Amino acid sequence: xxxxxxxxxxTMLRQRSGLVLTKDKAYLLESRLMPVARKWNLxxxxxxxxxxxxxxxxxxxxDITEAMTTNESSFFRDQKPxxxxxxxxxxxxLESRAAKKxxxxxxxxxxxxxxxxxxxxxxxxxxxxxxxxRIEIVGTDLSSEMVEKSRAGIYTQFEVQRGLxxxxxxxxxxxxxxxxxxSSQIRQMAxxxxxxxxxxxxxxxxxxxxxxxxxxxYFDQPTKTKVLEAIAKQMPSDGVLYLGGAETxxxxxxxxxxxxxxxxxxxxx
Amino acid sequence: MKSCLVVDDxxxxxxxxxxxxxxxxxxxxxxxxxxxxxxxxxxxxxDAILLDWNMPVMTGIEFLRRLRKMSGGQSPKxxxxxxxxxxxxxxxxxxxxxxxxxxxxxxSEIIQTKFQQVGLL
Numbered sequence: 001x002x003x004x005x006x007x008x009x010x011t012m013l014r015q016r017s018g019l020v021l022t023k024d025k026a027y028l029l030e031s032r033l034m035p036v037a038r039k040w041n042l043x044x045x046x047x048x049x050x051x052x053x054x055x056x057x058x059x060x061x062x063d064i065t066e067a068m069t070t071n072e073s074s075f076f077r078d079q080k081p082x083x084x085x086x087x088x089x090x091x092x093x094l095e096s097r098a099a100k101k102x103x104x105x106x107x108x109x110x111x112x113x114x115x116x117x118x119x120x121x122x123x124x125x126x127x128x129x130x131x132x133x134r135i136e137i138v139g140t141d142l143s144s145e146m147v148e149k150s151r152a153g154i155y156t157q158f159e160v161q162r163g164l165x166x167x168x169x170x171x172x173x174x175x176x177x178x179x180x181x182x183s184s185q186i187r188q189m190a191x192x193x194x195x196x197x198x199x200x201x202x203x204x205x206x207x208x209x210x211x212x213x214x215x216x217x218y219f220d221q222p223t224k225t226k227v228l229e230a231i232a233k234q235m236p237s238d239g240v241l242y243l244g245g246a247e248t249x250x251x252x253x254x255x256x257x258x259x260x261x262x263x264x265x266x267x268x269x
Numbered sequence: 270m271k272s273c274l275v276v277d278d279x280x281x282x283x284x285x286x287x288x289x290x291x292x293x294x295x296x297x298x299x300x301x302x303x304x305x306x307x308x309x310x311x312x313x314x315x316d317a318i319l320l321d322w323n324m325p326v327m328t329g330i331e332f333l334r335r336l337r338k339m340s341g342g343q344s345p346k347x348x349x350x351x352x353x354x355x356x357x358x359x360x361x362x363x364x365x366x367x368x369x370x371x372x373x374x375x376x377s378e379i380i381q382t383k384f385q386q387v388g389l390l
Contacts, residue, residue, distance in 0.1 A: 079385070157354060157372050161379045165386050166359060166370040175356050 001026060005049035009033075009064070012052070016065045017142055018198050018223045032067045039063065066143040069218075073111040074162035076118045081213070081242055084262055086122060089240050093208055094129065096238060102134045106207040108197060108231070109215040110139030113150030113190065114159070117182055119211075120189035121168050138204065140195035150192040153182035198223070201230045210235060213264075214244035221252065228253045232268060241266040271389060272296045272313075276306040276329065277321040277350070282373075286319055286350070289377040293390060303327025307335060314341045317389050319380075320367075322351035322358070330365055337366040346387045350375060 009029055013019045021029065030045060037048040040060060052060060076082050093103050107116040116139035123135055141147050160169055160180045173180040195204065197215070210231055216224045231241065232255035241256055242264060243249070249256040249266055259265040273295040275286045287297045295317065300306035302324040309315075318336075322329040329349065336342040346368045351358070354372040362370055368387045371379055384390045 158379075161372060161375070161383075163382050166363065166383075170356065170359055170363065178354075 001030060001045055002049070005046065008049060008052065012061065013065060013068055014220075016061065017069055017196070018219045018227070019065075019068060020218060020220045020223075021068075029068070033064060036060075036063045036067050062144075066145055069142055072214075073114045074159070075114045075164035077115065077163060077213070078245065079163070081211075081264055082118060082122060084265060085119070085209075086126070088262055089209060089265070090126070092238075094133075097208070101132055102136075103209070104136045104138065104205065104207045105209045106204070106211065106234075107137065107139040107190075108210060108212040110141050110150060110192065111146055112155075112159075113139055113146075113153065113192060114155075114163075115139070115211055115213070116150065116190040116192070117153065117186060118163075120186045121172055123189065124172070124186060125168075135189070137190040138207070139190055139192040140197075140204070141192070142194070142196050144194050147192045147194045150190075151187075153187045154179050155181075197227050197230075201234050204234060206236060207234055207239065208236060209240050209242070211242045213242055214247070216247050217244065224252050229255050232256060235268065237268055239268065270294055270296050271316040272298070273317040273319060274298050274300060274306060274309060274315040274345075275319045276300045276303065276324070276332070277319075278302055278324040279321075282321070282350075286380070289380050290319070292377070293381060293384065303329060303332030303335075306332050307339075310336060310339065310342065310345075315345055317384065318345050318347045319350050319371075320347055322349060322353045322362075330361065333362070333365045333367060346384075346389055348380075348383055348387065350380075 006026060006029065010021045013021060033045055033048060037045060040051065042048050042051060097103055105119060110116050116137050119137055123130060139150050156179060160173065172183050172186050174183060212231060216227065219227065228249060243266060245264060255268065256266040257269045259267045273290050275283050275297055277283050278301050283299045290297050298309060300309055304327040320329045320333065333347055347366065348369040348371060349362045349367050350371040350373060352373045359370050369383045371383055381390065
């Protein structure tokens with residue numbers, strides 16, 4: 001790939017998704033953009049670059065951005081954050097929200113929905129404690145394809161085996177051919193919408209708990225700061241933010257501080 | 270170190286599973302069918318059993334039902350690992366006393382998370 005083409009893709013991806021692509025990731029660009037080129041009947045990445053420059057087609061730019069943003073996920077990813085939710089976050093909310101009996105949870109950059117649905121299944125398992133409560137789970141992703149996949153709640157045999165206990169598979173999924181679909185009971189507990197974290201977040205409303213795990217790692221420092229501060233504005237003073245294991249707020253923003261004794265959890269100061 | 274008995278009539282599957290389990294620090298033994306597995310369990314109960322379903326001589330499900338009736342046979346965590354991938358088989362396995370269920374093909378990540386879920390790791 002020509003240097004000027006690489007630079008052009010990098011600039012475009014950074015503006016549209018915040019994704020920072022270093023030179024050593026050129027292979028990633030090539031392997032993920034070839035399918036996009038083929039879809040648009042272009043033979044090479046050179047042709048793809050030329051088409052991007054000359055046509056400025058919004059759909060093409062969207063396809064490129066979606067192809068480049070990572071969509072790795074699994075049910076109950078890392079397990080620990082979900083244990084913390086059940087043992088620490090949920091009991092605290094049940095106490096502090098006892099009057100209004102309503103909780104809103106956001107799975108930011110939700111990919112194919114496994115995080116949102118893991119929470120939904122966990123809440124369904126706790127349903128005896130939650131009678132009369134209104135709990136809303138909102139998943140957002142930059143990719144319309146991921147949002148559609150999340151809404152459908154259909155997963156491959158491989159996906160349902162990553163992190164999902166077999167008892168929950170039996171209880172909350174139905175088999176359709178070689179795929180597994182979440183029951184409507186669980187699907188109804190979560191809603192999904194296409195949303196870019198770099199845009200104004202206020203239309204999403206306030207969230208008591210925000211899961212934004214393994215998202216910031218793709219951003220440069222100023223973007224991390226911007227996104228975290230925008231998220232802070234969408235949270236009440238006692239809200240809880242989840243970040244991924246390799247992420248931190250240290251040196252990035254003072255709008256969040258680590259929750260004492262709970263690794264990966266952050267609260268407002 | 271925990272022990273795991275790998276029960277599968279395919280030598281290749283046993284070899285692959287054994288390699289993954291040894292990397293997870295299990296001491297492994299192998300059996301080609303349910304009958305061989307019964308004999309090994311009668312001598313020494315493993316901590317974990319990775320169990321195929323369809324095998325000659327004695328199937329996995331038949332082995333599991335007998336195991337759970339043996340003295341000490343309640344203690345091993347049994348993880349099915351089979352090409353049988355329909356809900357009916359999964360439910361049958363769980364009601365016979367299986368702790369987890371893997372649908373082939375599997376990889377090391379699936380084995381690792383399933384073993385974590387049943388408290389073996």
